[in-house]
Amino acid sequence: MSLVGRLLGLASLATAFVSPDGTGRLPAMGWNSWNEYECNISEDVFITVARQLVNLWLRDLGYEYVNIDDCWSDKEQRRNATTDELIPDSKKFPRGIIHVADEVHSLGLKLGIYSDAGSETCGGYAGSLGYEELDSATFSRWGIDYLKYDNCNVPSEWADEYEYIPEEPTSNAPAGYDWGSSNTAKRYRAMSGALQRQNRTIQYSLCAWGHAHVEQWGNSTGHSWRMWGDIFPAWKGKEKWSWEVGNGELTIEENRSHFALWCAFKSPLIIGTPLDTLALRKPILDILSNRELIDFNQDSVYGASAMPYKWGNDRPANTSDREHPAAFWVGTSVKGIHVFLLNTQDTAVNMRAVFAEIPPLKAVADQQLLVHDMWSGQDLGTFTECFELEVNTHDTAALRITTVEGKHPNASWSPR
Numbered sequence: 001m002s003l004v005g006r007l008l009g010l011a012s013l014a015t016a017f018v019s020p021d022g023t024g025r026l027p028a029m030g031w032n033s034w035n036e037y038e039c040n041i042s043e044d045v046f047i048t049v050a051r052q053l054v055n056l057w058l059r060d061l062g063y064e065y066v067n068i069d070d071c072w073s074d075k076e077q078r079r080n081a082t083t084d085e086l087i088p089d090s091k092k093f094p095r096g097i098i099h100v101a102d103e104v105h106s107l108g109l110k111l112g113i114y115s116d117a118g119s120e121t122c123g124g125y126a127g128s129l130g131y132e133e134l135d136s137a138t139f140s141r142w143g144i145d146y147l148k149y150d151n152c153n154v155p156s157e158w159a160d161e162y163e164y165i166p167e168e169p170t171s172n173a174p175a176g177y178d179w180g181s182s183n184t185a186k187r188y189r190a191m192s193g194a195l196q197r198q199n200r201t202i203q204y205s206l207c208a209w210g211h212a213h214v215e216q217w218g219n220s221t222g223h224s225w226r227m228w229g230d231i232f233p234a235w236k237g238k239e240k241w242s243w244e245v246g247n248g249e250l251t252i253e254e255n256r257s258h259f260a261l262w263c264a265f266k267s268p269l270i271i272g273t274p275l276d277t278l279a280l281r282k283p284i285l286d287i288l289s290n291r292e293l294i295d296f297n298q299d300s301v302y303g304a305s306a307m308p309y310k311w312g313n314d315r316p317a318n319t320s321d322r323e324h325p326a327a328f329w330v331g332t333s334v335k336g337i338h339v340f341l342l343n344t345q346d347t348a349v350n351m352r353a354v355f356a357e358i359p360p361l362k363a364v365a366d367q368q369l370l371v372h373d374m375w376s377g378q379d380l381g382t383f384t385e386c387f388e389l390e391v392n393t394h395d396t397a398a399l400r401i402t403t404v405e406g407k408h409p410n411a412s413w414s415p416r
Contacts, residue, residue: 068114086135
């Protein structure tokens with residue numbers, strides 16, 4: 001399965017739950033430990049990452065969450081014998097999670113943690129199923145700002161009556177079945193309610209892998225929801241574990257496509273690559289730091305993700321092909337109309353954006369329009385009717401289109 005194919009389903013039409021302080025209104029931005037460190041974590045890892053987010057100017061771009069993933073708790077003792085509270089691993093976190101939170105907060109950042117809507121986490125540590133009130137209160141007391149809630153080790157009595165897995169989209173559910181009544185939804189809703197009863201806002205990330213049609217109930221349950229299985233740093237193929245932009249065997253062009261599409265789909269931007277300056281390549285840092293793509297992702301007026309307006313790749317529209325998904329995408333922001341041209345071919349391709357084919361530009365297709373390259377930050381010139389450019393293999397062109405005066409050509413249009 002192609003990496004890009006895994007991204008396609010992120011273009012959800014629903015709006016996530018938003019807390020009173022505004023948390024969840026925009027996609028979260030930050031860093032997560034799993035892809036690089038897996039279980040080899042310690043308090044030094046997260047304090048160092050927090051400092052690097054500041055030193056690399058990533059904090060100033062909006063990357064604010066430093067997220068602890070699996071394996072942070074004591075695998076043997078699991079919970080306190082008297083209070084039932086989760087116990088941090090004393091070797092990894094000798095001064096406790098509170099100390100890490102204090103250090104991270106002192107840098108103007110926020111701390112995230114991980115748990116699971118099952119009896120155990122994916123790594124075999126204590127899960128939170130049945131302990132939602134206690135664990136949410138514990139996280140709040142520790143100063144936690146973000147919870148990634150996974151979906152491993154679900155007891156048989158909590159199994160769904162009907163199954164839906166997006167990688168294998170067949171289901172035995174009757175027509176019109178309410179997936180919000182599924183046990184998966186109930187498990188995630190239990191933690192949602194518990195978090196909302198705390199006196200601290202904790203961003204709630206549902207890591208349900210797209211099961212039980214989470215897109216149908218996730219918008220009323222969490223601030224964000226995951227809609228697919230793990231990703232892997234390869235353009236084609238399927239593997240057991242996952243990585244993120246900057247890790248693995250991806251070319252710079254493939255990394256650009258990965259990041260551009262996360263931004264285009266208004267997905268959370270959670271870095272998974274190491275931030276040690278000796279390990280982090282400058283081209284990768286440049287991709288992660290692209291202000292114009294981040295601005296599209298974080299637009300405060302237009303919340304809808306980009307949508308495909310033309311399939312390309314010699315395929316009928318709306319047909320599933322994980323190696324060659326839709327190639328022509330359009331979205332909008334306060335700055336203009338944005339077009340993303342994805343080249344999934346194994347050679348460079350000339351790709352033409354015909355204005356009359358782009359829904360928000362049809363009414364002005366015969367006028368001169370200004371085309372701007374979001375990667376370079378440079379204007380490419382004014383064009384009438386169409387714009388054509390060569391897109392490198394597995395790369396994505398990211399363009400902003402405005403009037404010649406730089407004004408929005410169709411401010412009332414939305415993919416919704």
